[in-house]
Amino acid sequence: MLQLTQQNNAFSVSYNGTALIEHQTSTPVFFTGVGHETMDMYRGNFNIKDYVESRIGLSAFHITTNESKLIAIDFYLNEQEKAINNPILTIKFTVESDKKIEMSLQSHDEAYNRLWVRTPTDKMAPVWGGGEQMSYFNLKGRNFPFWTSEPGVGRDKSTYITWRSDVENKAGGDYYNTNYPQPTFISLTKARDKVYAIHANTTAYADFDFQHDDFHELQFWAIPSSLVWFIDETITGIVESISLFFGRQPKLPDWIIGGAVLGLKKGRAHAEERLEDALQKGVQVSALWCEDWSGIRETSFGVRLFWDWQANEKRYPNLKEWISELNQKNIQFLAYTNPYLCIDGPMYKEGKALGYMATQLDGSDYNVDFGEFYCGVVDFTIPEAKQWFSERIIQKEMLDIGINGWMADFGEYLPIDLKLSDNSDPKHRHNEWPVLWAEVNAHALAAKDKTGDAVFFMRAGYSGVQKHCPLLWGGDQSVDFSRHDGLVTVIPAALSSGLLGNAYHHSDIGGYTSLFGNVRTPELFMRWAEMSLFTPVMRTHECNRPADNFQFWQDDTAYAHFARMTQLHVALVPYVKTLIEEAYHKGLPLQRPLVMHYQTDENTFDIFDQYLYGEDLLIAPVYAAEQNERTVYLPKGQSWIHIWSDTSYEGGQTVSVKAPIGHPPVFIKSNRINNPTLGDFLQKTKA
């Protein structure tokens, strides 16, 4: 039940004892103001600044009740204003279920374009979520801007790679940069007896500041239509609610969870050769992912693709027939697309002739610089343009020739100075663009009755992408072990996005971005592969500069290691199928933060480098070079068996275990050692 407490110039609203907002004249819930932003984009990297001209606490309020039921609260700058003027802001609460309360916000003064909202917390309360966060799992102590963008190279101002990337490409990034931000977070109440989440309904730029002791401060560059609180006893309960709210994903099909997707980009002959070789070496292959299916172009960054989204006959002769042959061997063919069309390709001309490309403000062509080539932006605010992309490109050029999945790349680059057909402000649509892009892809699957069979995977996202995108991939990590852009970053990425209803996550095995002499080593590939085994999809990538970087077929040890990891991946299929059922019915992600099942164990609050794979397995990947062991925290309340040594450890302690390549720290809950769906897997680990 919603409770209103009022005393002199203060009030609070709580729900079943959980404080939602707490207001005093000196510490108001809302601050309003005026900001003048500058947002410069360079190849998907944004330099964003705000000149805050005013920021004023809405210190006075008026509460309207009806028979002691809270109806609305009006906010004013101060008591004097209240006496003579209309309110600045009105909020209303709707209890939508016993686990979900919506607070609508209505602004009455369009002069204000900034809003800051404070929600109560305490110094030690953890904060999770925020979309797909690559650096930190517990967000407490930092601020997180929410603006979909390139995530940065290195993402750490103290590294040489980030410095070089900043200087040469404005592309270094920082801890908060992500392809998939989302203004939604999960936390614990002060009494730690409840879990709550707050989601802001807005697509405008936002910045949540978790650095304050007593409050979180949520900043918005447009008034959000509402804030939604989810409240529950457990994190799993919250995740169930959130995933329903944003829309459950379809089940991941069987074909993709057993064996590896081989990422190749040197034409058909290369793909055939690699496939035959891999099968001979014992690699379990589920699909070939040939991102160069539509052709390539060479740039200084490396080999880029030709963004026109039709099969390139020269590079992939008789593609349709070949796909059919592959399918007969139970191998799928995956491709690549993104929402842009290069201006030197025929699709762009077709889309432009139909009036489907976004334009300059004066109606002339708007071409986006993607790094030595230019593209038009398909205007997804035009329903017919979405339909056209779905039918003309994805259905006709891809699904109809048997392509059963693809990387649905990008979505983060919507420029903020172009003209959209519906005249909406691109600054307010920028964050939404990945969701529209996901819709276009999902619609194509649905139209061809391929939902839950064909699979596209995205790196970009925002609130609502969950409903449409069946699989995330972690974007473009550096080909290294670095703390903020290497192997380990895909763990918090999976955990944070997983809490918000994205059950399926995976990453490029071995990373993607190789710049400034930073190249992939066999060790990195092997460590990444042995982690990926414990994600639903194992997929390799030749990276941006294949010739300079290690490929698994170049080294017998790595090749054999990779083959074995794919075999273990297949052995996990029965277990993973149970997890997919859980994802479908409860929205629980496959990769889970330890705190999800051990929320009373405070030691789990910050853990970003371990995860539960389902409820039974605990995975602690090795994510540094030249390690032969690593320390692992085992949650309280039960014992855990190290699968390689069969040693049992009591929970509630940090242990160190041997972890040579091929034997990453993996533990099973001791009371689940006989889980039949894990039998084959456990047996194979002894082989």
Place this chain on the structure above:
Amino acid sequence: MLQLTQQNNAFSVSYNGTALIEHQTSTPVFFTGVGHETMDMYRGNFNIKDYVESRIGLSAFHITTNESKLIAIDFYLNEQEKAINNPILTIKFTVESDKKIEMSLQSHDEAYNRLWVRTPTDKMAPVWGGGEQMSYFNLKGRNFPFWTSEPGVGRDKSTYITWRSDVENKAGGDYYNTNYPQPTFISLTKARDKVYAIHANTTAYADFDFQHDDFHELQFWAIPSSLVWFIDETITGIVESISLFFGRQPKLPDWIIGGAVLGLKKGRAHAEERLEDALQKGVQVSALWCEDWSGIRETSFGVRLFWDWQANEKRYPNLKEWISELNQKNIQFLAYTNPYLCIDGPMYKEGKALGYMATQLDGSDYNVDFGEFYCGVVDFTIPEAKQWFSERIIQKEMLDIGINGWMADFGEYLPIDLKLSDNSDPKHRHNEWPVLWAEVNAHALAAKDKTGDAVFFMRAGYSGVQKHCPLLWGGDQSVDFSRHDGLVTVIPAALSSGLLGNAYHHSDIGGYTSLFGNVRTPELFMRWAEMSLFTPVMRTHECNRPADNFQFWQDDTAYAHFARMTQLHVALVPYVKTLIEEAYHKGLPLQRPLVMHYQTDENTFDIFDQYLYGEDLLIAPVYAAEQNERTVYLPKGQSWIHIWSDTSYEGGQTVSVKAPIGHPPVFIKSNRINNPTLGDFLQKTKA
């Protein structure tokens, strides 16, 4: 005359047609607010952030007049507040002369700790001053925090050296970092018919933002007691007023302006050897500057000095007698001191016993980390402590043994978390510290009747340092040609500080900071020497790592070049003496921005890499490697003669002239070619 114009909810105050402040409800003059700052110091480098909790325009006002004379203006948050509450702020104007108007500010609400003041301008108006600015001469288009600190190494985030310095020492800095900031700027009115300056009377942190089209926004972290406007027809007039306001410097003595000060730091024998050799090579020597006079200590940064400020008998045996011998040869002996005392020296113990050292809040010792050694801070808020430092150290240990000058180093490091004896807030004294330090030194000179004879030189400064410090030096440049920390930066440093009443500026010939493999070349030394010839004092420095860096005696070409530059310096003495008279009587600096004498020539507004040396010579140093010519802008209205080629050029154009080493671009006003004080110099340039 002060004019008040009032209309509905707007007013403006102007003086003889020059707008001082312009207020409308929607664009108020003042914003008040609350900020929560964090200021972390690491070895003189500060990381400063502000969480602005509120920022509110003071939109309502009440004007009090008496027989149409403006008495006071009260400011309120809004009309409603005005109706019932006391004002937040009251301002009063005092016309102190027909060229100086003071606006006092009185705050009535201590809850507010931030103030923003907007003063009218236009998009194209130039802005100069801001203390000793090393990167830019025209400050328009950027913001400038005013907080005395280390200036940074590299001062350019795009350089490797700055990146390394940031990562390893938090010391990279940025364009605005300076040892000597000052919240004073000079600009032109919108009609360009008047010159005005605004000075803020405060020692709190401030930040002037010159990025806006229609207003400058002056931010203060405490309410300044007043703003002072200087208004004049000419820049020279403004400089005359400003220099009187802050206090004119004593005349620079003859001994220091002719010949070079040799900076040496390897003990007496080394100094004697270098002196003898230099004299033999024809170097004109005015003084030896032996900064290691009090001993040394070795650190990873390089050789540091022993901060105890007594002659080190081992390193400089019989110093007093030796100084006397040097004086007989017309050579002075200069030393080094700073306001800190190392805790392993006897002076610290003496000062501490007297209760003169600042302490922790709990009264325990406060020791500052200066890089592998620790020092106490002499508490200059104790008058007796200032007296003690002046008498016990500077008079007794230095002046009394014949030391006739010194580098009065540092002053920027006052920590902001210590306890001062008068219980004042160190955050509000930090900027003042260099001025107190200058006072201590100046007092010692005065007490020994040495003002205008002995010369100390400082890098740190703040408003008021002018009165006490007879000579600035540009601080610790990198030993390179870099744009933001190399040779060229000492030009804007001299020009900006010169406009604010610091007539005398010089720099370490060849720069000082050698880190990360960056070392001084002979070319750099030669280019720096040939610029320094056109500054009042030529002084060498062995730099922080003498063994790794070029010294002038290591190369015959450089040695001969240096000797010749010192000879030309001597030849300039008659001219420089006229400039010193001008400085004394009018406050005009020796190194002058072109705009000072050509303020109607807009092409001069931004020029940071050329200067007038007095009114007759125009200097355009070569500040890049491997150049044999450079382009020079010659101001409008007359012709200029290139002194090396005797070619005459009309003003108002950019010309390119040959500029091999030894022949930096120097021009003389054609109508001053027969200036008798320049005769000897011009003749020697032909030799």
